[in-house]
Every structure is written in structure tokens, then in C-alpha cells.
Amino acid sequence: MGATFPRTTDIPKQSPLFWVNHKDRYLRQLLIGDIEAETGRCLIVYFTDCDHTNAQIDIGDDVHLAELLGGCIGRPVDLLLETNGGVTDATEKLCSLLREMAPDLRVIVPRRAKSNGTVLTMCGQTVVLGMESELGPIDPFVGQVPVHFVLSAPPGSFNVIEVQLAQTARAQTEKLAKHLLASGMMKNRAPEEIEQAIEKLATRNTYHSHGSVIDHKEAAQLGFHVTFLAHDSTIWKKLWLLRAMYQYDCPIGGFAKLFESAKVSTGTAVQSPPV
Numbered sequence: 001m002g003a004t005f006p007r008t009t010d011i012p013k014q015s016p017l018f019w020v021n022h023k024d025r026y027l028r029q030l031l032i033g034d035i036e037a038e039t040g041r042c043l044i045v046y047f048t049d050c051d052h053t054n055a056q057i058d059i060g061d062d063v064h065l066a067e068l069l070g071g072c073i074g075r076p077v078d079l080l081l082e083t084n085g086g087v088t089d090a091t092e093k094l095c096s097l098l099r100e101m102a103p104d105l106r107v108i109v110p111r112r113a114k115s116n117g118t119v120l121t122m123c124g125q126t127v128v129l130g131m132e133s134e135l136g137p138i139d140p141f142v143g144q145v146p147v148h149f150v151l152s153a154p155p156g157s158f159n160v161i162e163v164q165l166a167q168t169a170r171a172q173t174e175k176l177a178k179h180l181l182a183s184g185m186m187k188n189r190a191p192e193e194i195e196q197a198i199e200k201l202a203t204r205n206t207y208h209s210h211g212s213v214i215d216h217k218e219a220a221q222l223g224f225h226v227t228f229l230a231h232d233s234t235i236w237k238k239l240w241l242l243r244a245m246y247q248y249d250c251p252i253g254g255f256a257k258l259f260e261s262a263k264v265s266t267g268t269a270v271q272s273p274p275v
Contacts, residue, residue: 024249025265031242032262035078038235041106042072045260047246048083050112053270055256057086057116062093064259064266069101071261077102079124080239082246085115088140088172095180098123106227109133110243115210118201119173122180126225129216130236135224136214137200137207138177140169148204174202185225197222 007030012019019026036043046065048055069077079098098105098120107113107124114136121127121135129135140147142165150158150166158166177198181187186194200206200222207214220226229236246258257268 024245024253025260028242028245028249028260029262029265031238031245032260035235035238035242036262038238039078040076041078042075043078043080043261044068044072045080045242045246045258046083047080047243047250047258047260049247049250049256049270050082050084051247052251053256054084055268055270057083057090057094057120059087059090059093060268061090061257061259062097064268065094066097066101067266068259068261068264069097071263072102076104076106078106078108078128079120080108080110080242081113081117081120082109082111082243083113083117083120085117085136088116088119088169088176091116091119092176094120095123095176099180108239109135110239112136118214119177119180121224122177122184125185126227127185127219128227128229129219130229130240131216131231132240134213134215135219137202137204137210137212138173139202139204139207139210140173141210142166142169146204146210152204170202174198177202181223186223189223193223197224 014022032043032045044065046061079102105124106126106128107121108128109121110130111132112134113121114134115138118135118138127135142150142162147166147170150162151170178194181194181197182191186197214222216226216228229239250256250258253267254270255267256270259266
């Protein structure tokens, strides 16, 4: 059957052409099962092809994440995450789902979770990072302009509506981050420490580029509860292999995103440019 082939001499129940057409998914799901057996936790994956697409966290992601979480009810959950970020409204919905459906949550970032991807990591009791991992600032934008630039510009540089949009965008991000940190991985920290971490992440005062790299050491200094995995640990090697499979399989399969568990697999196709 597809769940064991080619590790045994059994022939899959699916037709040969069907199995071959889906073999990449079957092999990824076998590895997910291996990792679950080692950790004792339900592993779900939200992977975005950050290198070849500009796919973002968007309003369609919630149904796919809810389906994955529905298969983990009553179990501790690991979320393997790779994303460059996206829409804050959509991120709020994903955070709500994670908090409601996965009260025991670790967020694993093998390579990158930037912008609102970093906000998603705040949903966990801990964030699992390695040498290759990076988080990033969560400062929002109005259009293509960083909110920090709008609010710091000389009076008259932007119209009143643009300034109000910038103020509300920052307030939304800071409110969400504060709630997640204060009720999660920084719940035992003083309010001043949480405010300081959010100020660093949500403005350009500390990180001068939206793409600034926050590695495992700096994330811990900010107050995040970091679980560090050495690059030569067995579990990290399996997580990195799984991530490498997604990186290779997404462009070949034409996927911008993949939502996957040991039993569920849903892909979002790369959008063709308008004619």
C-alpha cells in the first residue's frame, strides 16, 4: 500500500501510474510518520516556496490549516513552518486556529519564518530553531511603504488617511503579538520585557531592514522560548531532509504552498501571471 511502499515488498494498492504520479507526497508522508514516531507528537507542515514564488499568508489558508489540525485533536502538535509572511488579518485567523486546536504547540522553523511568519511562531509554547533558522521583524507596511517610515516622516510627507492607516496597521500587529507572547512563550516575563521585545520587532529602531535575520541566539535574547537543535542531531537531520523535499518538490509540482500531515495533503498552485 502507499503508506509502506517501497520499504517493503508489498505492491501499493493504487495503480502503478497513480502511485508514481503521487510518489513524492507518499515519500514525504512516510518521513513525517518517522518524525512523529521519534517525537511522539503530531507533525503538520505549512510550507511556502519562498524561493520561486511570492506566495503569502492569505485568507484561503485557514481551511487547509484547520483540516491538518483536525487530525491532531488531543495530541501535542508540531508545526513545521516556512513562509515570508503575508496579510495580518489572515495571520490573526491562523493564530486563533492554532491556539484553539493545538494548546500544546511547538513551531519548527528549519529555514525561515519572516514577518507575519514570525508572528505565527508566537503561537507556540516554544519555537524550534537550528543553525539555518531565521525569524524576522514584524513591522507592517502600508502599500509598499514601511509603517515606521510613514509615522517617522516630517509632517506633511503623507496625507492624513495614510498616517491613520499606518497607525492602525502598527496597532493591529502590536496587539496580536502582545496577546500571543503574554499568553504563551513569554507569559512568565514582566510586561515591560514583552513591550520591549515588541518594540524591537515592530519598528525599525533596532532592525533597520524588514529582512533582518534573527537567529536562534537573538530570538532567545528577545525573550522567545527557543528550543535549539544542533545540525548533527538525528531529529534535525530528519526535519531538514523533509524541508529539502518540499523545496525540491514544490517547483516541480507547480505548488506555491503545501499543507501536509501524515494523512492529509493539499497544495496551492502557482498563480499564472495575467495575460
